[in-house]
Amino acid sequence: MRKADMTSVLYTHGSTPVVASQVDQRLHYCLHVPLDLPSDRLAPLVVIQHGTGRTAQKYRTAMRDFADQHGAVILAPIFPAGLIDPDDVHNFKFISYRGIRFDHMLLTIIDEVAARYPVDAHRFYLHGFSGGGQFTHRFLFLHPDRLAAASIGAPGRITQLDDSLPWWLGTKEFEQRFGKPIDLAAIRRVPVHMVVGSEDDDTFEINNPGDSNWMDGCEKTGLTRIERLQTLRRNFEANGISVKFDLVEGVGHRGMGVLPTVRQFFGDLIAR
Template identity: 60%
Template sequence: MTATTEPDSQGAHFLGATPFFASGHDQRLSYGLFVPHDHTPDAKPLPLVVVQHGTGRSAERYRNQWADFATAHGCVILAPLFPAGIGRRRELHSFKFLEYDGIRFDEELLHIVDEVGEEFNTETETFFLHGFSGGGQFAHRFYYAHPDRLAGISIGAPGRITQLDESLPWWLGTAGFREKFGIDIDLEALRRVPVQMVVGSADVETWEINNAGGPNWMDGVEKTGRTRIERIEVLRDSFERNGIPVRFDVVPGVAHQGSAVIPVVQDFVAGLLATR
């Protein structure tokens, strides 16, 4: 192979499954992408789909599982990585509640999205967001804070929910949201965002979500149900009471497995991409 026909040794790493890059705003955080191989800097910007990991931080696996979808539907997949143990060893849950130890994970995601838009020729004014389990916790709370940035939201099996209810304290509900985050919840904006909720029909284990006294426990959680199915039903009802339509998917035979609900989530996102 001559020098004129050799691939760009740098550029090859910015297509397909990329390395994980440190965020330019907070280098404790990082992100990986899947960029379709035929996408070029001078092409029309591609839609962006953000797939948020859960407690296990399996960002790379989720990114790879969405690669074929990205190629087939002409979009870029962004998989943020918010490491465990920031600020305190063995800490697992920080990002799920948007703020921890001075870090605003919702704002950090927006910094990453904007950086990706600059570097990878993607649409970032609005984007699609999916999260499962701990990622589902982050996703629906991010939606409360930034509906104007979302083209669609898919909330998967959150073990702890925040209802749209001003009578309940944060994070069981949204009382004090403005005082904590400096943002008013905009119901009209929330109603404009297409919403999916998804859970497996066999997602009934409770050992991780009924841990009274744990670092991610708040008295009152028990009133939202024992299983993730019951809790996401309560969250759906909270949305619908506030005039927010929900596509509600229960995936037959699936337990608490984020990978197993991906086809149903992709069906939701593909429908939205088709009308974009």
Template identity: 55%
Template sequence: MREVPRESSARHFFTGATTAIACQMDQRFSYRLYIPERREGDPERYPLMVVQHGTARTATRYRDAFVGFAEEQRVVVLAPYFPAGIIDPDDLHNFKYIEYRGIRFDLVLLAMVDEVARRVPIDTRRFLLHGFSGGGQFAHRFLYAHPDRLRAVSIGAPGRVTLIDDTTEWWLGTKDFVSIFGKDLDVPEMRNVRIQLVVGDQDVEGWEINNPHDSNWRPGLEKQGATRIERLRTLRRNLAEHGIDTRFDLVAGAGHQGVKVIGHVADFFRSVLKEPAGGDGPTRHEVHR
């Protein structure tokens, strides 16, 4: 019988769509990858795209939805998985606000990126990040915390947004940003990140986001608007007031359905990957599709 190298099975499971992999920094959390099989002409280090799930935690579904994009653009996809019920068994929202009961989900994600880089040749300096709904909440707050790590961010239909506002506490505003993150909010660096805001033009149901008796409500949230469209426009205006340009995609025929905006997210990231890393920011415009 031919001897099989000990590492062969591990290599097999680290190509294509991987199984769930425990984060070595904190094994309560895990991630899935899509890794294109290396071929002639590939970059020395693949660009990295992180796809953050929402409240329903459909990490595998989102990872799989970007497989075609990963093969076409030769990028590695990382889909983190942050379970509900960490510490509080009834909690659904932990990761969305970056910091939760001593857990820094931004640092867990960065640890995952470093772990992947030890196995797969990826460019970890600046990566792409997309999240929809709860993932969109995480994505824009991660932008605030680590703009220097992002080449581009796609913020999909967040039900609650954090505004740059030094009079209102986190997570509605950024008054206590330094005490949470140990550094100042770096608005000039945020201007270097390509930003997409994306939401369906039928995303108007408010039952999940206008819920003052739930744990994820803060007084003042109602001022952001009654729908996810209105709240995303509020975020856009706030960023513009600080000189941060965005692309706004209003997707025709889409409700609160992450799969229906994926094509627009892919188009945005294609445009980013055509540019040299660290290029000029986007021109402010609105797209209706």
């Protein structure tokens, strides 16, 4: 292999540097791309959406062995804090923020990745924890046709499928807001995983009336992230959506602590 080719592979395969999105260079992503992707099929694409701390590279690195084992590409988007408002840390969680549609941004980043690598961009696997879990279940409402599976990890604030509740507590006027209706039949076809640690019981960050990410009524969904995810599970099941629910013993609010169950969930589906 020529030295130039070796240099190219060094930065485009394995764990890549952080890359600026071409659609909006304020947004970034990193990848793990196995050196030996399968040649007889498109590689599964697994998207790991960070939470408030934007620890995308940490999640990407934690999924390297999974990627190599399953011949999958890992994509970890990075949606920085401080976009437009320097004090904002929540932007992507609620999908639409000051003219930025983060669901559209993710889909465009996926298109950029698919232009460079042989991945199945049409239907991908999506996991997010905490703020990423908020993004994941709202993305599911908008784009179930693009998801091979959705894994929702410990969201502090949930959106129920309930047209009597205003967005983002519920889905009232969803079509007017997002330009498309919720397709329940399509959502029911997506394998859904919910996961939270058995010791994820801190409440100071999620019970914060008056903050920018609070709506009155949020407290009715539960005191802890465990209770809120259980509320979301009941809401999904009442709407005919099957859920695999994992309560991970001995784990608090740590995305890395629940990641083994996510790897198992996605791995079983990919193996089929």
